[in-house]
Amino acid sequence: MTARLRAPNRSALIRALPKTDLHVHLDGSMRESSLIEMARDRDVVLPSYTVEGLNELVFKPSYRSLEEYLRGFSYTCAVIRDEEALERCAYELAMDNIDEGVRYVEVRFAPQLHMNEDLGFDAVLLAVDRGLRRARIEHEKSPAVVEDGQPPFRYGIVVCALRWFTPGFSRWYAQLCQVLQDSPDTRIFQTASVQLARSAVRCRDEHNVPIVGFDLAGREDGYPGHHHQEAFAHAHQNFLKKTVHAGEAYGPESIFDAITALYADRIGHGYHLFSPELCGAGVVDPQDYVQRLARYIADRRITVEVCITSNLQTNPDIKDVREHAFGLMLEQRLSATLCTDNRLVSHTTVSREIELAVDAFDMTNAQLRNTIIYGFKRSFFPGSYSDKRAYVRQIIDYYDRVLMEQGAI
Numbered sequence: 001m002t003a004r005l006r007a008p009n010r011s012a013l014i015r016a017l018p019k020t021d022l023h024v025h026l027d028g029s030m031r032e033s034s035l036i037e038m039a040r041d042r043d044v045v046l047p048s049y050t051v052e053g054l055n056e057l058v059f060k061p062s063y064r065s066l067e068e069y070l071r072g073f074s075y076t077c078a079v080i081r082d083e084e085a086l087e088r089c090a091y092e093l094a095m096d097n098i099d100e101g102v103r104y105v106e107v108r109f110a111p112q113l114h115m116n117e118d119l120g121f122d123a124v125l126l127a128v129d130r131g132l133r134r135a136r137i138e139h140e141k142s143p144a145v146v147e148d149g150q151p152p153f154r155y156g157i158v159v160c161a162l163r164w165f166t167p168g169f170s171r172w173y174a175q176l177c178q179v180l181q182d183s184p185d186t187r188i189f190q191t192a193s194v195q196l197a198r199s200a201v202r203c204r205d206e207h208n209v210p211i212v213g214f215d216l217a218g219r220e221d222g223y224p225g226h227h228h229q230e231a232f233a234h235a236h237q238n239f240l241k242k243t244v245h246a247g248e249a250y251g252p253e254s255i256f257d258a259i260t261a262l263y264a265d266r267i268g269h270g271y272h273l274f275s276p277e278l279c280g281a282g283v284v285d286p287q288d289y290v291q292r293l294a295r296y297i298a299d300r301r302i303t304v305e306v307c308i309t310s311n312l313q314t315n316p317d318i319k320d321v322r323e324h325a326f327g328l329m330l331e332q333r334l335s336a337t338l339c340t341d342n343r344l345v346s347h348t349t350v351s352r353e354i355e356l357a358v359d360a361f362d363m364t365n366a367q368l369r370n371t372i373i374y375g376f377k378r379s380f381f382p383g384s385y386s387d388k389r390a391y392v393r394q395i396i397d398y399y400d401r402v403l404m405e406q407g408a409i
Contacts, residue, residue: 013403014351017101019372022337023341024339024341027080028072028073028076028342028344029342032055035079038079038088042081046075047075055347058072087130088131094131096349100350101351102350104391106155107128108160109128110217111125113172114170115170125159128157136152151391158243163219163220163228164218164219193230197232200214212381213265215244215245217268220245225244233263236263241380243267243380244268246270248311250278255270255293259296265303269304270306271306294332303378306326306336308353321359326338327360335374373399376395
């Protein structure tokens with residue numbers, strides 16, 4: 001399995017392989033046509049009402065800054081404010097994944113951004129679950145599964161707390177800031193995270209919604225993860241798995257903070273894992289610190305959710321895909337899997353991310369297989385351990401079948 005990936009049609013092979021997306025944001029992965037249609041129906045002002053116009057003005061091939069990258073979310077979140085929109089977006093996201101061979105997806109979003117006077121926390125989660133479940137049921141009944149024996153589509157939901165926010169983010173945040181107006185900002189952020197963790201656990205248990213993970217997203221610099229330790233402790237004590245955006249826009253210490261203070265099972269992005277120059281003054285030997293951290297992650301099989309295109313777009317210092325830290329992750333045999341982050345904002349798919357990596361790092365068959373299967377093995381699968389093992393076994397068998405059918409072995 002040390003040979004490089006060779007197939008008569010490599011793109012078709014990658015598309016046909018069973019894949020995961022463990023890091024994909026609901027509000028960053030809408031279809032442009034759906035955004036336009038829903039904006040018109042809800043009187044939401046867009047800078048353009050054509051797909052071409054939106055891609056020229058908002059969802060660009062490249063961005064000058066993270067701020068510009070995030071601008072598109074102000075439009076998507078503005079339309080995803082009712083149950084119909086939430087269900088539709090979730091359903092379409094699942095179907096887009098199914099269409100390119102993704103068989104397991106963990107959709108993440110911040111429910112607080114979509115709540116309003118007519119839409120509570122549970123209603124938001126239930127609407128997203130309905131959309132994802134509808135896609136799952138349709139796929140289970142399709143000829144691909146019934147007749148061809150393809151693995152069925154499965155999914156989980158990850159709820160995101162935010163490191164930082166303002167009252168303008170949503171009505172829920174505005175009300176919280178008003179109630180806690182005499183508290184320091186740090187306390188307000190902490191309270192929001194704790195309330196989200198409690199609501200997520202309760203909704204999971206009361207409604208049997210497959211909420212499988214708790215996440216922390218948003219600006220890293222100046223807003224350390226350990227400020228949210230109470231929220232993650234509640235998730236941890238209630239057997240809700242943890243993933244944390246870390247090492248995306250800050251240094252290795254942010255990753256260490258996520259693992260040690262927040263019990264992170266996985267790391268979102270982790271791009272700056274191998275960036276000793278970003279270590280703070282308290283790190284005596286940055287090179288040694290980075291290597292020890294990488295070994296720590298490898299020893300514990302903490303999986304990194306790698307988002308190559310997104311990192312290229314928000315880190316102008318990366319001039320070439322080959323400079324991405326995923327290459328070092330491969331060299332050091334870390335558990336890392338390829339994800340999209342935002343299918344719309346980054347104009348990407350799982351298949352495209354895989355093809356980028358295969359090209360840039362000349363991945364061997366074994367490296368590609370490990371990268372893809374890590375996604376299934378390290379998923380927060382919403383079933384029993386026995387169910388997960390059986391599903392992963394089915395995936396591996398189908399993976400080998402696709403290689404043979406595509407003439408890759």
